[in-house]
Amino acid sequence: MNELHWIDGAILIVYLLVTVGIGFWISKRASKNLRSYFLGGNQIPWYMLGLSNASGMFDISGTIWLVYLLMVYGVHSVWIPWLWPVFNQIFLMVYLSVWLRRSGVVTGAQWIRFRFGDSQGAKLAHMIVVVFALVSVVGFLAYGFVGVGKFAAEFLPQIVEHPTDFESIADPAALNDALADKAWNEKAWGLIITALTTLYVVKGGMYSVVFTEVLQYSIMTVASLWIGWIAICRVSPEMLAASVPEGWDRLWFGWRLDSDWSGLLEGANAKIASDGYELFAIFFALMVFKGILGSMAGPAPNYDMQRILSARTPKEAAYMSGFVSLVLFVPRYVLIAGVAVLALALMSGELNAQGAGVDYDNVLAMVIDRYAPVGLFGLLVAALLAAFMSTYAATVNAAPAYVVNDIYKRYINPDASDKTYVRMSYAVSIAVVLIGTLLGLSLTGVNQIVNWIVSALFGGYTVANVMKWHWWRFNSYGYFWGMLGGMAPALYFAWHYQGESVLYGLEKNLALFPVLLAASLLGCVAGSLLTEADDREVLKNFYRRVRPWGFWGPIHEEVLAEHPGLVPNRNFPRDAFNVLVGVAWQTSLVAIGIYLVLQDYTAVGWATGVAVVSMLVLKFNWYDKLEDYPADLGPAELASIGEGEETTAGLVTDSGPQPEGAV
Incomplete structure (x- = not known):
């Protein structure tokens, strides 16, 4: 050196x-x-x-x-x-x-x-x-x-x-x-x-x-x-x-x-x-x-x-x-x-x-x-x-x-x-x-810890954190047992396999990532269905404010009865399409960086074209359609949200800057 x-x-x-x-x-x-x-x-x-x-x-x-x-x-x-x-x-x-x-x-x-x-x-x-x-x-x-x-x-x-x-x-x-x-x-x-x-x-x-x-x-x-x-x-x-x-x-x-x-x-x-x-x-x-x-x-x-x-x-x-x-x-x-x-x-x-x-x-x-x-x-x-x-x-x-x-x-x-x-x-x-x-x-080595983080640890995190957004009946016990069911085998694999990849390639090409998913899914479903549903008021407050798409039918009906102007989130097709366009855009940016150094300017041109077209699509189909909060939330409700540190059942105990549009 x-x-x-x-x-x-x-x-x-x-x-x-x-x-x-x-x-x-x-x-x-x-x-x-x-x-x-x-x-x-x-x-x-x-x-x-x-x-x-x-x-x-x-x-x-x-x-x-x-x-x-x-x-x-x-x-x-x-x-x-x-x-x-x-x-x-x-x-x-x-x-x-x-x-x-x-x-x-x-x-x-x-x-x-x-x-x-x-x-x-x-x-x-x-x-x-x-x-x-x-x-x-x-x-x-x-x-x-x-x-x-x-x-x-x-x-x-x-x-x-x-x-x-x-x-x-x-x-x-x-x-x-x-x-x-x-x-x-x-x-x-x-x-x-x-x-x-x-x-x-x-x-x-x-x-x-x-x-x-x-x-x-x-x-x-x-x-x-x-x-x-x-x-x-x-x-x-x-x-x-x-x-x-x-x-x-x-x-x-x-x-x-x-x-x-x-x-x-x-x-x-x-x-x-x-x-x-x-x-x-x-x-x-x-x-x-x-x-x-x-x-x-x-x-x-x-x-x-x-x-x-x-x-x-x-x-x-x-x-x-x-x-x-x-x-x-x-x-x-x-x-x-x-x-x-x-x-x-x-x-x-x-x-x-x-x-x-x-x-x-x-x-x-x-x-x-x-x-x-x-x-x-x-x-x-x-x-x-x-x-x-x-x-x-x-x-x-x-x-x-x-x-x-x-x-x-x-x-x-x-x-x-x-x-x-x-x-x-x-x-x-x-x-x-x-x-x-x-x-x-x-x-x-770096690869040792990378493999554990990306394939084992986050494998144990995945199922419970997908379900929390999209299924009303998924409750706190389901979350706890789903997370535990994924994390416990992830930590075991980390110890037993000393940081090798558990996504693919271990022991005659056995993929252990699905094992993590299955263990976590079992904990999520069993933990939710064998226990009481969570507090309805908490669920209604979450749904009304966040407005996710997914399986929220019973909660939507209850909130609609209280707030007749409620608008459900029907944006799944648009969001899915924008994700596909966004992934193409992101991948094209990676390709531009590599092909510039490789001096393959034809490939740079194609990648740049994909990037430009993707950004135009996202401009009209994503950027122009973003909103801070659901449009049916009134000014008083927006003001009550604030930016507080404690937000349970819609109660705010620490004031802060209000969201855009609040009065």
């Missing part, structure tokens, strides 16, 4: 000082009360929330993973992030962000009270969401810790000196010592960067998260376009074609993957076999099935949900979710494609020397060290540290919202001062960081 030039070092130091300084500068504004600390007082503009959310999704661990996918699977890899699923942002944009924001609550667990009330079953449902939120937050913190440690150790000064040319070490004992020192450096840098990030987010809350992430997004975009330009200048289409198998640059796929890396990058064939994605059509079908269900469930109780709840109005929540895709995918995939192209065309010999044990987690850092000039090197390092810090900061901000607002304030000390609650939030943030760091210290 090259020595860090003083210009690059200065860029890094200035970036870190400004980032931490922002947290302290706005800490007074953030510490007024819990709504200010966790949601920015619902005063942050939607476009800033969108840039912040995009920055949070531009994470370093995910970028490392996506570079690996593009290198090994080629442009087919555009589809693999549907595992998350990446198109959940489209479902949010089209209708779910509006539905969620209409609640006016602070956290996902508090939303459970809005949906199910305050019965014993609702308390169980409330607690299971808190547990899920904390488990997922810890998982994401560990995920970020592993990625940033691996990245930083490649180019920042070594804390413990070790050789960089491991192939030249003949003595096995010396090799083990050198590898141990390298791993120690990764963990040490992970600890240092984690501590800095925790410092500014704990002080500044959501204000700090958003303002620093807007800065971080700007840095990341400039650096991404710069590295993409370097790849375009240094690697011609002919050079790339000679370094990859036939069909690597095709977006579409057949029954099988059929990518043969023999004679090019031998380790890639072994990686494809171990991933279990060779029968790509089956894998794709499972991804789509899981992705649609996962997207219909709505956002998990983490930073994505907190951004939606932070929006000023329901329509602005939808704008924010759509804006994320618009500003995220082109620059991010220019960076990913730039790194992958430079590595494949110019470093294939070095990668082949590692044999089947190629460490793809290090490719990003290797390319930056080798091909980024002075100035860009520091900017890229700052950008990727920013990517880590933005994701990590947003995740840290989500955790105390559940512990302080949903446990401490509700059950332990409901009459404490705002300062007490904010100080408790500081303590909880530090505690979850420590737990996530300890988990990260036990992990060896």
